[in-house]
Amino acid sequence: MEKEANGKLTVTDDLGNVMILEKTPERIVVLSPSHLNLLYDLGGEAVGRTTLSPDRIPEGAEDIADIGHHTNVNVEEVLALDPDLVIGNTTLHKKLIPILEDSHIPFINLDMILLEDVKRNAKLVGEVIGDREQAEEPIAELELKITTIQEKINQYRGKEEPKKVAIFNITPNNVTVNRENTIPGEVSQILGLTNIAEGVPALEENPTQTAFSLEKVVEEDPDMIFVVHHGEKSKAEERMDIDMKNSPAWSTLTAVQNDQVHFLPENLFLSNSGLNYDESIQYLAKLVYPKAFNDVE
Template identity: 35%
Template structure:
């Protein structure tokens, strides 16, 4: 009898240990569960244990894509910006100017994720990660960037289907514009005008990438870029005459009316008048809201805007 009782007790103890072990393994698995893992534009694998509940962005360019993928109600901090500020974000806490993000203000928002603009705010990563806050560094310059980041933001907000639908819609709109114009390989030059002078935009610039999407040839493609700007090259009147573009697009920073008046006065010179684009009055000034900063999810509008300059029938 005693021998049977001992056997029963031993069995109970083994079962208890097994159940305890299973419980601890289940708890460990729960603790290690991951909501999503994404790769940011610094090449980092960013793992989020749960869907972010409080997001701070350091660039206004992220606000519309977040709204489009159902993340507007998650944003608790954003930078000051005179452009690209959707209505939903106007009353959200400011964390400083785009080029001067205030780390203390970011921390005061108690975010669990900060989305950082590549090339501008990476210095925040170390301080924020050191405070236990996840960071995601994203680039929104080219159309391919925008599509990649829409997918990333859709994954972060748990709305992958909305991201896929948005990308499909943008692709279809751009295809419609391209299908509505001749497939001519137009030779274009893109000049960037500011109060400090002129430069030439290369294929990596916003206007350069849009021209490339339309199948046009940027005559400055392959030029040696500026030291501090890989998407632009020095302006040279002699080089521009040699390149002989049939179309000139002008992007600008500053008051457009003043820049346009200055450019038109400059183009009265004999060298400028020898260029077909100037002589044939095919110089077009592109809107700053689409071509100074990344148009983001409005890339189809930028493609249509450039196409309509040359072909008014473009969709």
């Protein structure tokens, strides 16, 4: 990322595409909830966003244009907003590159999964909206909050073997297991947990997931099971009934016997919470080390 004396900014996104921004963008359209939160946390504004439930819309973005769900963006509505920058997700939105290129609209696609993605993107977005230093303070605050959480749990870590966890990724159609390069996978690492999918070969079509096998889960016998679900919780529970609970082996699991099967909130573990990433860490830490957080609501 380079800024020239004349104000032009050269940005390389996470797909390796190079964009030249002639001036500070004034009409930004954001195609990902995580990036929208990051933009507003840094003092930026957008003219268009994807469909979100009211509790997930950043303050100030309630009344801007809705351009459809982030997995099925209405491109015509995006173009109608006459944006001078569109920010998307590398996985979901790269298919829109030819359309936006043909319309001469700068388009950057950014990864937003892990903690390092948050820090890197915060600096980039800060630079794009005109103030790279705008990101330095919130990044430092985030790092301090994470350190504080780790200090809270340190007195409980090391007194026993690291807890073994399984992290299920459930859609209405199938079940996979989260590897270490996912939000709950990384948070588990930060908390010193052992993820049964760590180091296991990834699915060919999805490097963040490995195949689900109840036999393998029983063999590993995790202390805790975390569930990340797409869509309604009831649908995920139905999927679990089909793939897990109907098997006698399910009830033999230590996590099941100790009532340690936890559904995780999608705003913290399916979508990256950006500069509030510490909230994802603290949420899981309170489940794993509850005594360390007796003073926290």
